[in-house]
Amino acid sequence: RIAYVNGRYVPHRAATVHIEDRGLQFADGVYEVIAIWRGLPVDLGPHLNRLEQGLTELQIPMPASRRVVAHVLREVVRRNGIGTGIVYLQVNRGVAPRLHTWDHGLRPSMIATARRMPSMARTVIEDGAKVISVEDIRWKRRDIKTVGLLPNVLAKQKAQAAGCPEVFQVDGDGMVTEAGASNAWMVDQDGRLITRPLGHEILPGITRRTLVRLARDAGMEVVERPFSLEEAKAAREAFFSSTTNFVMPVVQIDDAVIGNGKPGSVSARLRALYLDYLNGLTPD
Ligand code: PLP
CATH class of the missing domain: 3.30.470.10 (Aminotransferase class 4, branched-chain amino acid transferase, N-terminal domain)
Incomplete structure (x- = not known):
């Protein structure tokens, strides 16, 4: 190498x-x-x-x-x-x-x-991921992609010990900020995609950005607003997005099973849209 x-x-x-x-x-x-x-x-x-x-x-x-x-x-x-x-x-x-x-x-x-x-x-995620919630103990400029990642490292290690690949980080108001190394999303009972708006509280994920555009272009409704951990646990679907995971369905948050415990159709559709996007890339 x-x-x-x-x-x-x-x-x-x-x-x-x-x-x-x-x-x-x-x-x-x-x-x-x-x-x-x-x-x-x-x-x-x-x-x-x-x-x-x-x-x-x-x-x-x-x-x-x-x-x-x-x-x-x-x-x-x-x-x-x-x-x-x-x-x-x-x-x-x-x-x-x-x-x-x-x-x-x-x-x-x-x-x-x-x-x-x-x-x-992988084109299809069969099992989806379980996540645990953790308190978001990071600083107040999470929009900067600094190498100071100790809080993320500790959170993800805790998740791994619990057999989970990711965490949902929660702020002092009980609202989900983002995942440990990805952005957090949920799908409400009306099928709308919900993700926290950009600001100092979260990293402006590049995958998040592309997904918002692809979803809207495909006629899916995207609402950028904060959502609480409780809301996510009761959501129809949840998932996280990142450069390496693309769209990863979440099937359980702590003890709460999401939907029927299988990856949901909205997450699957968004992942498919993203894969189509990748397969359509051309050298510039
Ligand atoms: N949020 C955090 C804290 C991250 O570390 C990452 C990526 O590593 C993301 C979100 C997702 O960003 P991107 O889609 O640019 O990979």
């Missing part, structure tokens, strides 16, 4: 960053995970937009032009021969003696890796 580190393509096992990289010492950086489908990056433009927005919020300069960043990502995908999988990109503020404050002249570090993920190609 080949990785990209600060201007070089190197063997994965020899790919290292400096011990005083601020990404290591302060989680002072942002990242993107971009799906690769039939060798093509999915929604690359929106991912680069979100990267730029996060960097701007943190006052970190882009490590290179968009064109160069895009080239590096394609090159990492090509050099690793990825057909179905992901490319990971991380940009940190840079290397400096450990001090909380930073100097504006720092050169950002940029790393990229790629990995095969054949499981993404």
Whole structure:
């Protein structure tokens, strides 16, 4: 495997960053995970937009032009021969003696890796996923895709110990913010898709964005409003969306079985729409 580190393509096992990289010492950086489908990056433009927005919020300069960043990502995908999988990109503020404050002249570090993920190609999800609810203990700028993921790590580890692949995170008002590494959705009794509106409370998922568009184009009603954990437990369907899961039906939240305990038809339709979208992508 080949990785990209600060201007070089190197063997994965020899790919290292400096011990005083601020990404290591302060989680002072942002990242993107971009799906690769039939060798093509999915929604690359929106991912680069979100990267730029996060960097701007943190006052970190882009490590290179968009064109160069895009080239590096394609090159990492090509050099690793990825057909179905992901490319990971991380940009940190840079290397400096450990001090909380930073100097504006720092050169950002940029790393990229790629990995095969054949499981993404499953067209039908037969069993769906069980999730547990956890208190959302993260900070108040969850819209920034920072590498400071300890709350997510702890939540997902707790889920794994309970035999669940995901969590639904719940804020102090009992409302679902998002999942551990995906956006949370429910389907109400009228068949409407419900998902929390964008804001500082959730990550603006790229899959969420594409799904909202695909659903509306297909005549499905999407309502962007907060929903409570109780509402989700009583919903007709629930699911979560992300770069690696696309649309993953939820069949149980804590002890509450969703619908008849099988993936629902709205989730299945949305997943099919998303797969059609992926299969229709062309190189740009
Ligand atoms: N929410 C969180 C906290 C995430 O970590 C992720 C992805 O990793 C998402 C939502 C989904 O975002 P995307 O669809 O861009 O993968």
